[in-house]
Amino acid sequence: SAVISQKPSRDICQRGTSLTIQCQVDSQVTMMFWYRQQPGQSLTLIATANQGSEATYESGFVIDKFPISRPNLTFSTLTVSNMSPEDSSIYLCSVGGGTRSSYEQYFGPGTRLTVT
Amino acid sequence: SQQGEEDPQALSIQEGENATMNCSYKTSINNLQWYRQNSGRGLVHLILIRSNEREKHSGRLRVTLDTSKKSSSLLITASRAADTASYFCATDLGTSGSRLTFGEGTQLTVNP
Numbered sequence: 441s442a443v444i445s446q447k448p449s450r451d452i453c454q455r456g457t458s459l460t461i462q463c464q465v466d467s468q469v470t471m472m473f474w475y476r477q478q479p480g481q482s483l484t485l486i487a488t489a490n491q492g493s494e495a496t497y498e499s500g501f502v503i504d505k506f507p508i509s510r511p512n513l514t515f516s517t518l519t520v521s522n523m524s525p526e527d528s529s530i531y532l533c534s535v536g537g538g539t540r541s542s543y544e545q546y547f548g549p550g551t552r553l554t555v556t
Numbered sequence: 557s558q559q560g561e562e563d564p565q566a567l568s569i570q571e572g573e574n575a576t577m578n579c580s581y582k583t584s585i586n587n588l589q590w591y592r593q594n595s596g597r598g599l600v601h602l603i604l605i606r607s608n609e610r611e612k613h614s615g616r617l618r619v620t621l622d623t624s625k626k627s628s629s630l631l632i633t634a635s636r637a638a639d640t641a642s643y644f645c646a647t648d649l650g651t652s653g654s655r656l657t658f659g660e661g662t663q664l665t666v667n668p
Contacts, residue, residue: 485656
């Protein structure tokens, strides 16, 4: 299994500002994922971040709003840009299993964002 | 749209009882996974069942998969107060990247 940390754990931000969330993994992984979990809801995949290539965004999410960096195999950032109260959510990063025989994902503790 | 739908949305039981949660999905899958989330924190992987498997056990957990009905169930036996959490099913379609699509979740409360 992988150990994943996220920073910050929570933040309260003003609308119109941006927040960058960091995700650090204790081992090298090919695939990292970013999810959003709105209050009382399930997880929705924002994008898949592979090292050395641009992130792949899911329908309804765009790079201008959620730019992602993946500078190496242990780190990724997600920026929530020009925030509005609707962006208040928990943002979680995860990594895929290390081999194709192991498909489970390991999740970070999440970043709880409140936009006022 | 969500691939998975879960029922019930909320379940409240007494310690020692069994808890059963169900998940339905819409398209063919490579595997189905169950995760637990405690109070808005990160998710913990519980169990994975592949599309060619029908039942799987892990400790007090039993998962079944019926691909003809596109449904799965998670049974927690002899529940404990510490099992109180949200439980999510997630489907992996087997296409590029191990992308998971999560169900809506079941909030389980185990009363001591």
